[in-house]
Amino acid sequence: MSSAFVVGATGAVGSELVKLLAESTKFSKVVVLARRPVDGATGDKLIQKTVDFDKLEENAEDIQGVDVAFCALGTTRGKSGADGFYKVDHDYVMSAAKMAKENGVKQFVLVSSVGADASSRFLYPKTKGEVEKEIGELNFEKFVIMRPGLIEAKRPEFRIGEFLGKIVTAPLGLFSNRFSSSATAIAQAMINATQTEETGNQIWNNSKIVEESKKYTA
Template identity: 35%
Template sequence: MSGRVVVVAGASGLVGRALVRALASDERVARVACLVRRPLVLPADQPGAAKVDQRVVEAFDEATLGEAVPKDVDDAYCCLGTTIKVAGSQEAFFKVDHDAVVAFAQAARGAGARRFVVVSSQGADRHSVSFYLRVKGDMEASVARVGFDLVHVVRPGILDGERGERRLGEELGISVMRGVSRLLGGPRFKYAPIRAETVARAMIALAFGEERGVVSTESARLQELGGATD
């Protein structure tokens, strides 16, 4: 079968699940390898489900991931991340949102991937006063040095979608910002919440674009690329 072979880390998360569904149903994609800690359950009616190849990985370090990334991979997509609350400390958060992302990038590059598309965050900045945004900025800088032909850093605003867990602060933020953005231009508003499916479609559009080098894409542009309507 012709088409790209892609690998996804963070495939069980909010953006990751939307991304796997969109990649599986994309005719330009031949195989979707998902590196997961626990097997994913795909919807029964998922188009292209047979293209999804799940690989359970015990540890998200470069050596273990290197074994799991397909050797004919073209593109790697990273939707990894945690919260400081779940991780338990800033150090533990850094190990996921920086170290595991960079380990995945190195493993994918080592296997021959030419393109890397990674979810960062609106406001990512190595010099931010926010620890979270500093880690995202550090991650972006580290990934840029791995040596891909193309790195797409996507910087969504607050993510909207159905989670298996409650995140009360985020839910409040989404409902406030949804109201504000309706008054200020809808998805074109810089701080509008963005659907996980929109981010996923934008990531794929970017991976199939013509750019080279390291390219960062902000949330309002992701809304356009991902075809958001409201």
């Protein structure tokens, strides 16, 4: 069995991931680094640590000996502003990746987004693309990028973009799995990604995420 740490555990995908990891027979220890305790995260293997992401390096001792890092950190420009979005989706993610690399973590699994492109003129895809590129350059033994389309999840806040997206993608989902995936499916695919023998940098698009989630077993 492996050990892991999770950042972004209070979000839609991260919270589902922690629940699955708590029940998984593939992991013996899971360290959850979050600003606040994760609701519903229970189990003998879970170790919850309250952290300040501006000083994440202070938690390096908590992840020593861990094999896998899962990152589902993310916010929105509407919620945090342009600067706040970049701080979370770039700076905090990179802090987690660098801390992981410096402490011998072998695998890094990242929730990114469809359309990630470091050369984009737009903030969201550009930031996602920059992070993918910069983490890739850290040379983990395995770096898996999850690029889901629309994420289907219950959220405490209303997001107009997701609401409109669901209207568009709902009928398309009857014919293709390219457009959307549930938070649970993404979490399942993230765990499955750590179990493959393939190494190096990989990108899992929405179709791959959905296909892999169907193979998931605890």
